[in-house]
Amino acid sequence: MMRNLLSILTVVAAIIGLWYAACIPMNMHEATQQAQRAGTEVTPATASERLQLGGIALAVKNPTLWRGSFGQDRPRLPSPDQVMTELWNTTGAMALSGRAMSKRSLVFHSWITLSATLLGFAFGTGLGIILAVGIVHSRAMDMSVMPWAIASQTIPILALAPMIIVVLNSIGLQGLIPKAIISAYLSFFPVVVGMVKGLRAPGMMQLDLMRTYNATQGQTLWKLRLPASMPYLFASLKIGISASLIGAIVGELPTGAIRGLGARMLTGSYYGQTIQIWSALFAAAILAAILVGTIGLIQRRTLKRMGMQP
Amino acid sequence: MNENTPVIQARNLDLTFETNDGPIHALQDVSLDIMKGDFVSFIGPSGCGKTTFLRVIAALEEPTGGTVTVNGMTPDEARRARAYGYVFQAAGLYPWRTIEGNIRLPLEIMGFERPEMRERIDRVLQLVDLEGFGKKFPWQLSGGMQQRASIARALAFDADILLMDEPFGALDEIVRDHLNEQLLRLWDKTSKTIGFVTHSIPEAVYLSTRIVVMSPRPGRITDVIENTLPRDRPLDIRDTPEFLEIAHRVREGLRAGHAYED
Numbered sequence A: 001m002m003r004n005l006l007s008i009l010t011v012v013a014a015i016i017g018l019w020y021a022a023c024i025p026m027n028m029h030e031a032t033q034q035a036q037r038a039g040t041e042v043t044p045a046t047a048s049e050r051l052q053l054g055g056i057a058l059a060v061k062n063p064t065l066w067r068g069s070f071g072q073d074r075p076r077l078p079s080p081d082q083v084m085t086e087l088w089n090t091t092g093a094m095a096l097s098g099r100a101m102s103k104r105s106l107v108f109h110s111w112i113t114l115s116a117t118l119l120g121f122a123f124g125t126g127l128g129i130i131l132a133v134g135i136v137h138s139r140a141m142d143m144s145v146m147p148w149a150i151a152s153q154t155i156p157i158l159a160l161a162p163m164i165i166v167v168l169n170s171i172g173l174q175g176l177i178p179k180a181i182i183s184a185y186l187s188f189f190p191v192v193v194g195m196v197k198g199l200r201a202p203g204m205m206q207l208d209l210m211r212t213y214n215a216t217q218g219q220t221l222w223k224l225r226l227p228a229s230m231p232y233l234f235a236s237l238k239i240g241i242s243a244s245l246i247g248a249i250v251g252e253l254p255t256g257a258i259r260g261l262g263a264r265m266l267t268g269s270y271y272g273q274t275i276q277i278w279s280a281l282f283a284a285a286i287l288a289a290i291l292v293g294t295i296g297l298i299q300r301r302t303l304k305r306m307g308m309q310p
Numbered sequence B: 001m002n003e004n005t006p007v008i009q010a011r012n013l014d015l016t017f018e019t020n021d022g023p024i025h026a027l028q029d030v031s032l033d034i035m036k037g038d039f040v041s042f043i044g045p046s047g048c049g050k051t052t053f054l055r056v057i058a059a060l061e062e063p064t065g066g067t068v069t070v071n072g073m074t075p076d077e078a079r080r081a082r083a084y085g086y087v088f089q090a091a092g093l094y095p096w097r098t099i100e101g102n103i104r105l106p107l108e109i110m111g112f113e114r115p116e117m118r119e120r121i122d123r124v125l126q127l128v129d130l131e132g133f134g135k136k137f138p139w140q141l142s143g144g145m146q147q148r149a150s151i152a153r154a155l156a157f158d159a160d161i162l163l164m165d166e167p168f169g170a171l172d173e174i175v176r177d178h179l180n181e182q183l184l185r186l187w188d189k190t191s192k193t194i195g196f197v198t199h200s201i202p203e204a205v206y207l208s209t210r211i212v213v214m215s216p217r218p219g220r221i222t223d224v225i226e227n228t229l230p231r232d233r234p235l236d237i238r239d240t241p242e243f244l245e246i247a248h249r250v251r252e253g254l255r256a257g258h259a260y261e262d
Ligand SMILES: Nc1ncnc2c1ncn2[C@@H]1O[C@H](COP(=O)(O)OP(=O)(O)OP(=O)(O)O)[C@@H](O)[C@H]1O
Pocket: B017, B018, B019, B024, B025, B026, B044, B045, B046, B047, B048, B049, B050, B051, B052, B053, B219
């Protein structure tokens, strides 16, 4: 346990170190610009000459100006402390002052995205399980559904999402539902694949046993196939929930939406607010970790209750 | 059905599996009557069709020729009437159900009432000597206990016929002796008709009223040996001359089957 923690902390520290180091060349042009305006000597002396140089070369030529790469208003690459400060200011701090649901709060935007994610995940999982049950029980469905399911996933979601949004908008649907549909579109596939495998997991002998009891197909499904598929289902759900989150975020991009994590990233990029983009990005990552972690927790408890060997 | 009609009747049974490597003649011209209360053992070299024959009786396999009746019905009708309990070579308990839950499985499927389920589970657990283990999960039990649980599962719904395919094949000698004794007592108490596949000559002689010797390629019956031992059999009956004599005849029968093959 301690060793695990130690190695995790080492990796995190290494990433943060690299990140800080990367800030220097990334923000060096702006740093020299500001230094020159403040009257400091800069090499090379003109902005156009500097633009010819890469960030690393510029950093090497001006070692005394590195400090200026941090704490800029609109850095190309914000430093970890800037992102964390912004993240805290827009979540914890606002929540403490009772403004968790204000339009500037990432808690609010996360909730908008989360609700679409969960709704889409529920749709997608339901659809996936129904399709898998159909595929396992009907040869016709096995032959016809699977190729379409695979084909559906080869279309880039970035190309498809705007079409879905526009079409649904024309019939008066907007906001939550279209995003949830994109989420469902991404999350049903891992569930179908996992559940088909899971429902087919019982061996010949276990199926023969059901036959000797003269069990109906429904009983075999309910008492044998479904319980046997649980480990597969949970593995799929973990992939499915992260796909759902991506779907919800992508669904917010083409609408010019003003609410949701995707919208935060988009408006951030319109106005060059890199800190805002990065903090929305981190909020999404934290959300994903929480979602996957929650499913992992349910998985462990369910499988334990089912007596699966730990 | 009157007393003297066989519970299981096979007439000129043929079964050929069509495989990619050509047809496999698993059963040829198998005829056999099993009467009510018989304990019939099937013995023979690997691949001679013992399992296949049991599966035909259980309607898990369709014969390509000949007829079988079970309780005067076709095997499939008998299956639908839940005429038999089947014990597979591996215990095959569901890992997500407790021992009780596993025994309850056929009862749930057959729609028994709750109190009756409880009663039956307790009874069969006692029958196979597993009282107190009902709440355990299969992996918490030894292989022998798991196999007993799977027998309890097959007994729970009280079918008159019990079909067992090498149920003790994977167990050590001592456990096996113990289970043999228990099975014999159980058969005596319940007067079920039992079909029992085994590779062990002593096991076959110790348990059965009749021993069916089979030989491979194509699988057929080469000998049916009546067991003259008394119904009450302590374990040390296996050292008596009478027992050894019958075991000798079974061995001869097996050898004859092999000679035919060369
Ligand atoms: N489903 C099947 N498809 C094709 N061939 C099969 C099938 N089941 C059994 N066979 C073949 O039929 C023959 C008899 O098999 P069976 O399982 O009845 O033998 P067995 O006497 O039970 O052998 P063992 O003692 O090893 O269990 C074997 O040659 C086997 O390969």
